[in-house]
Amino acid sequence: MQLIENIRLAFTSLFANKMRALLTMLGIIIGISAVIMITTIGTSIQKTLSNTFNSMGNMNIFDIVIQTDEDTPIFEDDLISREMLDELVTTYPDHFDLEMSESFGNATTRNAKGQTITMNVSGAMDITPAFDHRRGRTICYEDNKQMKNAVYVTDLFINQYFINGEDPIGQTINLTFSNGVSADFVIIGYDELPQIYKRQYAPGTKEIDKTTPIVVPLDTMLHLMHQEPENEFYAMVRYNADYDPVMLQEELQEFFDEKYAEKAGISIYIFNEQSYLGMINTVISIVTIAISVIAAISLIVGGVGVMNIMLVSITERTKEIGIRKALGAQNSAIRMQFVVEAILICLIGGIIGIFTGMLGGMLIGYIAKELVTQFYAEYAELISITIQPSVPAILISVFFSILTGVFFGYYPANKAAKMNPIDALRYD
């Protein structure tokens, strides 16, 4: 019941000495706002990185890498074969897709006007589009199995080829490859040209002369080029994120462990590419915490300021303490009164600090964003700086403000509580 009374008393006392209270709070304000500012910037950097990662496309990829003991020689037959990967996809059709592509140089075609259009050909097993402006469908595993003459293009190519604006899906185009082989391909879908390609064109390049990437089934391409799939040291599979990645990784590990069980000295190492982001985030978190701790030292300085003012205050109010004791205030009531006052100073300072810190963090974030877009305009869409105040940091700050109040307020308050009422009453 006395808590409310004490808070009321503390407010009265703070309002009586507004300037002094504000100056005392300044130390706490600076301490808390420094911590908040740093954590705000820290979380912003983390958010930005994760945005950048996400904008690069689907990162749910396992790298499958062959590892050998130092003395074990490795032969063609020991490498990861297409048969193994085919078996993996057929065993777990919903879990994994093969992330496999190969470049096949340039190809050309002619539009209705007879203009030559140049394209950059990749053969792929599966494509997951990074952008969601897709029309039609993408190249899939089945297209490879059946060696379909299917092609996945870009909106730029559509504009170059279809002058009259007809529906491109299902249309057949004739592609001539760098080795002179030519074949008909059916357009199964297209996507917006990724931003990252746009900056590759020299300024002033005509629309018709811009080379765009196209994708065809890898196996179709290998067949056309009279090539065989090669065994690899390294493979990538994309996983379905609807499942637990840890479970999927174990599944994958088991699958390959079985394949390599009889090959002594050769093993398979599996790495989730998502963990790159995790590692970077960990580093940023550590740096943020380390700097925050340094910034928190100013909180101690602020706390000493609070203690100093509280000592002055109780000396000034010795008479009041004596009167209160004569009226029947117990030591604990006096102690509580001054501890609450110290907590209030720190808490108000802390809350102001949180707001100024967030404001400062946002300001720095926006300046950084402006600078980045100024110098790297082409990345403007790719990089988005997210200003996000850290909620745990705010909660911890409030907690530490209160703790500072208790810690630095207790000694003066206890001194007040232990005053001899007779001496205190006599004090002038």
Add this chain to the structure above:
Amino acid sequence: MSNKVVISMRDIIKRYYIGKPNELQILNGISFDVTEGEFVSIVGASGSGKSTLMNIIGALDRPTEGTYLLGGVDISTLNDVELSRIRNKEIGFVFQTFNLISRTNALKNIEMPMMYAGIPRKQRMQRAEELLELVDMADRADHQPNELSGGQKQRVAIARAMANHPSILLADEPTGALDTKTGRMIMDLFHKLHREEGTTIVLITHSPELAEETQRIVTISDGSIISDTGVRSYAAD
């Protein structure tokens, strides 16, 4: 009037600097009783030990030796928390310099002892308003101490002292900082409280004239009682 003993002192001795070369004995064995409803004055020159005696009566201090029963409770054996409770409930202090808490209005000052007694806010406010009425200060409830005259401050202080229905009203030179006319009004207020409320009042003073107004005069000199008139017929009015 009833004969219930409120204050009972036996051989009270107070020493300071005990065991040091400058050991000092202020009270040399004080014994006296005050019964309920008495208006008694304790008179003595400065240095006579009357302030020390007042501190002991008011439970601000403990005697070095002897027993002091306040309403039957032995004060000398109580701890700090219990002493606080005694000061809060049994004693109503009135000081020479009023000792109102600054930046706190009259009503809140009167509420303070009740706050420490744990009385709910509503009840406190009601009682405080009644007390302001009693001391004729109802129109000054929300005035701060620095907006009140000396006499008004002392009346608020008396109302505050009465807040928890104390066993004794302990007044230490209550007119000492006031002019004669205002001092007269304050003394009249004490008489009124004594007469109408039946309050037990212990008045500490160095002035024989003021003491003359009370029922009983206890005179102290050099730490000993040198005379005690006993309860006399009421002379005032």
